[in-house]
Amino acid sequence: MSKDAFALAREAADALRARASVDSFDVALVMGSGWVPAADALGSPVAELTFAELPGFAPPAVEGHAGQVRVLEVSGRRALVFLGRTHLYEGRGVDAVAHPVRTALAAGVGTVVLTNAAGGLRPEHQKVGDPVLIADHLNLSGANPLSGASFLDLTEAYSGRLRALAKEVDPTLSEGVYAALRGPSYETPAEIRMLRTLGADMVGMSTVLETIAARQGGADVLGVSLVTNIAAGLAGEPLDHEEVLAAGRASAGRMGALLATVLGKL
Ligand code: HPA
Numbered sequence: 001m002s003k004d005a006f007a008l009a010r011e012a013a014d015a016l017r018a019r020a021s022v023d024s025f026d027v028a029l030v031m032g033s034g035w036v037p038a039a040d041a042l043g044s045p046v047a048e049l050t051f052a053e054l055p056g057f058a059p060p061a062v063e064g065h066a067g068q069v070r071v072l073e074v075s076g077r078r079a080l081v082f083l084g085r086t087h088l089y090e091g092r093g094v095d096a097v098a099h100p101v102r103t104a105l106a107a108g109v110g111t112v113v114l115t116n117a118a119g120g121l122r123p124e125h126q127k128v129g130d131p132v133l134i135a136d137h138l139n140l141s142g143a144n145p146l147s148g149a150s151f152l153d154l155t156e157a158y159s160g161r162l163r164a165l166a167k168e169v170d171p172t173l174s175e176g177v178y179a180a181l182r183g184p185s186y187e188t189p190a191e192i193r194m195l196r197t198l199g200a201d202m203v204g205m206s207t208v209l210e211t212i213a214a215r216q217g218g219a220d221v222l223g224v225s226l227v228t229n230i231a232a233g234l235a236g237e238p239l240d241h242e243e244v245l246a247a248g249r250a251s252a253g254r255m256g257a258l259l260a261t262v263l264g265k266l
Pocket residue numbers: 117118119120186187203204205228229230231232239244
């Protein structure tokens with residue numbers, strides 16, 4: 001992590017404030033693959049910027065990631081909604097991955113909601129289309145947004161208070177451990193068996209580095225995975241990115257309503 005990364009985040013935050021004519025924001029949401037329809041369900045934006053207009057942001061490489069930031073008033077909270085994220089596998093480095101979260105923190109946000117699409121490792125009690133709260137993570141990405149002697153406690157990386165709030169809104173929500181690999185290849189069946197043995201419940205290629213960056217900045221994190229497929233080798237079918245996006249579209253209404261109600265309780 002370089003000093004420059006934080007200066008760039010402050011520049012982007014200033015650009016957001018100027019465009020939205022707002023001094024400070026309450027909450028940021030990062031919408032993962034398949035979550036764009038859920039963002040639409042949050043309501044109409046008061047301002048909308050493309051990543052190209054913001055310092056340090058690059059257009060997303062992945063289909064299903066729109067590359068926009070929306071400013072919304074959701075349930076009385078000023079929200080920054082990032083449609084799309086940078087993944088480590090895009091090769092732009094950890095600072096690019098952490099940049100939206102650092103920008104949000106520089107813009108005053110104290111709560112970060114990180115969403116993603118994930119493979120389900122427990123088909124015995126997870127269905128495609130189920131949201132699962134992230135209770136903890138395994139960072140197997142090989143990277144970390146912190147460097148030097150930036151020791152950081154991650155005992156409660158994902159806020160217990162925010163998970164309890166989400167469960168008040170939807171008592172059927174379950175919790176799980178999210179394992180992040182670098183990707184972009186999906187896992188082999190042997191890797192999936194390994195992850196199950198390690199105690200993971202979901203697998204994906206994002207979120208954990210953003211969580212670490214948010215915790216470093218003192219923000220509370222709510223993580224939600226949408227199980228878009230059963231992980232490799234467990235369902236006897238090959239994985240397909242289009243399937244991931246379709247699961248998002250199918251669950252959009254439920255996800256949008258869940259997020260909006262949780263925001264109202266912050
Ligand atoms: N593996 C890794 N990342 C994913 C998956 C998966 O099965 N599904 C959605 N993102």
